[in-house]
Amino acid sequence: MQVNIKQAIRLFFSNPSLDMVFIEAIANSLDADASKISICISIDELGKQETLKITVQDNGVGFTQERYGKFCKLLQVEDSTHKGVGRLVYLYYFDTIEVSSVFNKQHRTFLYNTSFDEANSNMVLEPIDSQEQRTILNFSNCTLKRLSSYNSILPDSLKRMILEEFLPRFYVYKEEGKEIEIDIELKIGKVKKNQFIGNRKVTISLNDLPVLKVEEVNASQIRMFEDMVLQYSIEKKENYVAPFIITALCIDNRAYKLSDIISSDNIPWGYELIFLLKSSIFNGQVDPSRQTLTLRDELLKSVKKIFRTKIANIIQQDIPSFKESNEKTRLSLSKSYPHLLGYFEDEEIGIVSRSKSLEIAQQKFLRDQKTVLEAEYLDGEKYEKAMDLSSRSLAEYILYREKIISKLETITNKDSEATIHNLILPKRSILKNNQNVTAIYNNNLWLLDNKYMTYTTAMSERTMQEVVEEITQGVEHESDPNRPDLAIIFSDNPEDLSCKVDVVIIELKKRGIKLSKTEEVISQLKQRATKLMNYYPNRIQRIWFYGIVEFNDEFKLSLKNEHYTPLFSKDTLYYKENEWYLSLESDIPYKVGTYILSIDAFIKDAKAHNEIFLNILKEGFKVSKVD
Numbered sequence: 001m002q003v004n005i006k007q008a009i010r011l012f013f014s015n016p017s018l019d020m021v022f023i024e025a026i027a028n029s030l031d032a033d034a035s036k037i038s039i040c041i042s043i044d045e046l047g048k049q050e051t052l053k054i055t056v057q058d059n060g061v062g063f064t065q066e067r068y069g070k071f072c073k074l075l076q077v078e079d080s081t082h083k084g085v086g087r088l089v090y091l092y093y094f095d096t097i098e099v100s101s102v103f104n105k106q107h108r109t110f111l112y113n114t115s116f117d118e119a120n121s122n123m124v125l126e127p128i129d130s131q132e133q134r135t136i137l138n139f140s141n142c143t144l145k146r147l148s149s150y151n152s153i154l155p156d157s158l159k160r161m162i163l164e165e166f167l168p169r170f171y172v173y174k175e176e177g178k179e180i181e182i183d184i185e186l187k188i189g190k191v192k193k194n195q196f197i198g199n200r201k202v203t204i205s206l207n208d209l210p211v212l213k214v215e216e217v218n219a220s221q222i223r224m225f226e227d228m229v230l231q232y233s234i235e236k237k238e239n240y241v242a243p244f245i246i247t248a249l250c251i252d253n254r255a256y257k258l259s260d261i262i263s264s265d266n267i268p269w270g271y272e273l274i275f276l277l278k279s280s281i282f283n284g285q286v287d288p289s290r291q292t293l294t295l296r297d298e299l300l301k302s303v304k305k306i307f308r309t310k311i312a313n314i315i316q317q318d319i320p321s322f323k324e325s326n327e328k329t330r331l332s333l334s335k336s337y338p339h340l341l342g343y344f345e346d347e348e349i350g351i352v353s354r355s356k357s358l359e360i361a362q363q364k365f366l367r368d369q370k371t372v373l374e375a376e377y378l379d380g381e382k383y384e385k386a387m388d389l390s391s392r393s394l395a396e397y398i399l400y401r402e403k404i405i406s407k408l409e410t411i412t413n414k415d416s417e418a419t420i421h422n423l424i425l426p427k428r429s430i431l432k433n434n435q436n437v438t439a440i441y442n443n444n445l446w447l448l449d450n451k452y453m454t455y456t457t458a459m460s461e462r463t464m465q466e467v468v469e470e471i472t473q474g475v476e477h478e479s480d481p482n483r484p485d486l487a488i489i490f491s492d493n494p495e496d497l498s499c500k501v502d503v504v505i506i507e508l509k510k511r512g513i514k515l516s517k518t519e520e521v522i523s524q525l526k527q528r529a530t531k532l533m534n535y536y537p538n539r540i541q542r543i544w545f546y547g548i549v550e551f552n553d554e555f556k557l558s559l560k561n562e563h564y565t566p567l568f569s570k571d572t573l574y575y576k577e578n579e580w581y582l583s584l585e586s587d588i589p590y591k592v593g594t595y596i597l598s599i600d601a602f603i604k605d606a607k608a609h610n611e612i613f614l615n616i617l618k619e620g621f622k623v624s625k626v627d
Contacts, residue, residue, distance in 0.1 A: 018144070018152040020089045023165050025056040025137060026182065027254070028087070030169065032060025032067070032135065037182045041153050044189040046197060049144040051189075052153070054094075056137045062103030063135065068123075072116075087112070095141035102134045155184040155202040160244075162204060164257060168250040168276055171231070174206045181205050210235050210274065215314075217277070219306050228279040230310055234318045235272045243267040247307070249293075250278040251286055256293055261307050263353035266325040273315075277307050312351045326350030333357060338614065339395035340365055341621035365392065388620075395617040401610050404444050408603045413512025413550075417485070420508050420548070420599075423447075425460040425486055432457050445488065447606045448546060452504060457489045464528070468535045471501055484528055500541035503532060509549040511599060518555050521547035521596065522562070526580055529592045533582050543592050551598040559596060570604035573597040 022039065029037045037058045044051035063071065071087065090097050090112065097112040107130075110116075110123035151157035162182065163170070173180055182204040191198045210233040217228040237244075243264040248255035255276065267273065285294050293300065315322050329350050334341055343361035352360075372378070372386045404423060411419055421427050425443045433455055445452040452458075457470050467487045486506035491499055505528045507521045525545040532540060549555070551572045564574035574596045579589035597605075 018093055018147070019158070019161050021054065021093055021139070022056075022158060022162065024087060024089055026162060026166065029056070029058035029060050029135070030166070030180075032058065032062065034058035034060030034135075035179050035181065037180075039158075039182070039184045040187065041155075041185065042187040042189070043153070046150070046188065046192075049147055050142055052142040052144060054137075054139040056139075058135055059133050060135055062133055063099065063101035063108045064103055068108065072121075090139065093143060094139040095143060096139075098136075098138040098140070100134075100136045100138075102128060102130055102132060105129065105131070150197055153186060154197065155186050155200045158184050159202045159204055163208075164246050164248070165255055167209075167246065167248070167255050167274065168278070169253040170206055170209055171212060171276075172253060174209060179206065210272070212274065212276070215310070217306060217310055219279075227281075228277065228306070230307075230314075231274075231276040231278065232311075232314060233272070233274040234314070237270050237272050239270040241270055243269060244272040245275075246273070247275045247311070248277070249282050249303075250276050251282045251293075252284065256282075256286060258304065258307070260352065260356065261304060262311055262351050263356065265353055266322060266329055266350040267315075268319065268321050268325070271319065275307070275311055277303070308348050308351050312347055315351070322350065329354060329357075333361075337361070337399075338618040338621060339392040339399065341618065365389075369393075391617050391620060395614060395621075398610055398614045398617070401444075401446065401606075402614075404447070405603060405607045405610060408447075408606075411511065411599070413510065415510065417508045417510045420510075421460060421485060424506075425458055427461045429460045430457065430462065430466075431455075431459075447602065448504075448506070450609075452488055454490065455488045456491045456501070459487045459489075461485060462487065464531055464535075467503075468532065471503065471532070471536055471539050484524075500539060502542045502544070503540055504544045504546070505529075505532075506546045506548065509547075511550045513550070515552070515554050515558070518549045519558055521549055522594075525592075525594060526578070529578075529580050529590065530582055533590055545592060545594045547594070547596045548599055548602050549596065551600075564594075564596060569597065569601045570608055571598045571601035573601045573605070 025039075026037060037056065040055040040057075042053045042055075043049075061067070091114055095113060099108075099110050099112055101108045105128055106125060107128040108123065108125045110121055147153065162184075170180065183201065184204070185199075185201040186197075187199055188197070212231040212233050215230050215232070217230050219228045231250075245262060245264055245267065246255070246257070247259075247261035248257045250256075262273075262275070282295075286292065295303070316326075326349060330344075330346070333344060333349065333354065337358065340358075340361040343364045344357055345360055348360070349357050368385060369389055372382055372389055375382050378386055408420070408423060418427060423444055424447055425431070425445065429442075431442055443453075443458055445455065445458060459467060459470065461483055463483050467484065467489075470489055484505045485508045486504075488504040488506075490502040490504075505525065507524050507528075509518055509521055525547055529543055529545065532543065556572070559574045562576065564576040567573045567575050576594050578592050578594050580592055581589050
C-alpha cells in the first residue's frame with residue numbers, strides 16, 4: 001500500500017516545533033542502542049533560515065535490514081511505546097535528509113524526502129571493510145521562512161529541552177549502568193558585531209542527572225492507578241538563577257510535560273525541581289505524533305489533582321521558605337478576592353499559579369450561581385446557598401467600588417472638575433433607571449449616598465432647562481442655559497404628574513482654587529433652588545444640595561459666619577437648612593438642606609462606608625469552606 005507522505009505530514013503534524021526534529025532523531029538513536037550522539041547545527045547567518053543544516057551522528061546499530069524495513073513502513077509497530085510516524089516531522093522542515101549508515105561491514109545510503117518509496121528508492125547497500133557502527137543524518141534544504149525562536153537552535157536551550165523530554169529514559173539507563181553522551185554544537189558562518197548568539201557547544205551526560213527519590217502515591221480513589229509512584233529531585237543551585245521545574249507523566253520512557261501542575265511563582269530562585277509521575281496505565285496514552293495526551297478528561301483531572309497534592313506536601317517539607325511565600329499568596333488572594341473565600345483550593349495555593357487558583361475559585365462560584373438561578377424551587381439548603389451567593393456578589397461589586405475610590409484619591413489640583421465629574425457620572429450623560437436596569441452600574445452616585453442609586457433620572461452637566469423638562473415632563477416653562485454639575489431626580493412614579501419628585505443638585509469645585517471661587521458654590525446652589533422652585537413648585541417635594549470643594553481655614557470661617565453646623569466626617573462636612581425666598585413677593589421661605597463637604601470628606605467617607613460593608617460580608621465568608 002502506497003502512502004502519500006505529504007498528506008501524512010499534514011495529518012499527523014499540523015504545526016510541530018523544530019524541537020521535534022531533534023527529539024525524533026535522538027529517540028531513533030537511543031532505540032538503536034547508541035551511547036554517543038553528536039548534533040551539529042550550522043547556519044550561514046542568523047536570519048537566513050534557508051541555510052540551516054543539521055547533522056546527527058550516532059554509534060547505534062544502524063539501518064540494518066530489519067530496521068530499514070521498519071523505517072519504510074508507517075504506523076507498523078510492534079508495541080504501544082512506538083508510533084511509527086515520528087520521522088515525518090523531518091520533512092516538515094527539510095526537503096532532503098541524506099542517510100548514511102555503517103553496520104556489520106555494510107554501508108547503506110539513501111535519500112529520505114517526500115517522494116521516498118521503498119520499492120523505488122535510491123537506496124544503495126554495499127560492503128565495507130570498516131568494523132565501526134555509525135549512522136549519519138544530514139538535514140538540508142530547509143523550508144523555514146523564519147525561526148519562531150532562536151532557542152530552537154541554541155545548544156543550551158536544546159540541552160534543557162532534551163533533558164525534559166528524555167529524563168525518564170535517561171534515569172532507566174542510569175539505573176542499568178549505561179553510558180549516554182550527547183554533544184550539541186552550533187556553528188554560525190558569519191557572526192555580526194554585537195550579536196549575542198555565537199558558536200557554542202554543550203554536552204549532556206547521565207552524570208549531570210540529579211539522584212531521584214521515590215515515593216509511593218496514594219491513588220486509591222482511582223483503582224487503576226494503584227501502581228503509581230513519584231520520582232523527584234529538589235536541589236538548591238545558584239540564588240540568581242530562575243527556578244527550573246519539570247512536572248511530567250512518564251509515558252513510554254518519555255516525558256509528557258504537564259505545564260499546569262506547578263507554578264514557579266512561589267518557588268525561590270536557585271531551585272531545580274524534577275517531578276516524574278509513573279504508572280503502567282500511562283503507557284501508550286499519547287497520539288501518534290506524541291503531541292496530545294489521550295487519557296480521558298475525567299481521569300486526567302484526577303491525576304493532576306493527585307500530582308499537585310503530592311508535590312505540595314513534598315515542597316513544604318523540603319523548601320522552608322515555600323510555606324511563608326505560600327501564605328503571602330493566600331493572604332493576597334483573600335484581600336483581592338474576599339468574595340471567593342472558601343472557594344480557593346487551600347492545598348493548591350502556591351502550587352498552581354495565582355491566576356490558576358483564581359480561575360478554579362471563579363469556576364466554582366459560577367457553578368453555584370448557576371445551580372441556584374436554575375432551581376425551580378429553593379429548599380432550605382438552596383435558600384442558604386442563595387443568601388451566601390447574594391452576599392458574595394454584593395462583595396464583588398464593593399470591590400469595584402474600591403477601585404473607583406482609589407482613583408479619586410489620586411486627584412490633585414492639576415486635575416480639572418471634569419475628572420471628578422466623569423468618575424461620578426460621565427459628562428453630558430442622562431441615565432434613566434426605569435428604562436435600563438443596568439444603568440445602576442453606569443454611575444458612581446453611591447459616593448455621596450447609596451440611596452442615590454435608586455434615582456429615576458441622573459443628569460451630568462445638563463442645562464437647567466433640561467432638568468426642568470425632566471421634572472415637569474414637558475410642561476411649558478422659561479428656558480435657562482445655566483448648568484448644574486450634577487442633577488438627580490427621584491420619584492415613585494415618574495410618569496404620574498400628580499406625584500411629586502425629589503431633586504438632588506451637586507456643584508463641584510476643583511482643588512487649589514481661590515476662596516472667592518470656592519464660596520461661589522453656595523450662591524450657585526441658592527440660584528439653582530430659586531429657579532427650580534419658581535419653574536414648577538408644585539412638582540418638587542424636596543431638594544438636597546451638595547457642594548464639594550477643597551477646604552481651608554478661611555472657608556471654614558466663612559461657613560461658620562453663615563451658621564453652618566459641622567457634622568461627623570472623616571474630614572470636613574458642614575450642613576445647614578437654609579431658608580430661601582423664591583421671590584421678593586414671597587412671605588414664606590423655602591427650606592433647603594445644604595451639605596458643604598471637602599473633596600477629602602467626599603472620598604474618605606465613601607471609603608469608610610465601603611470598608612465597613614465589605615468587612616462585615618468577609619466575616620461571613622470565613623465561617624465555612626465551600627464544597
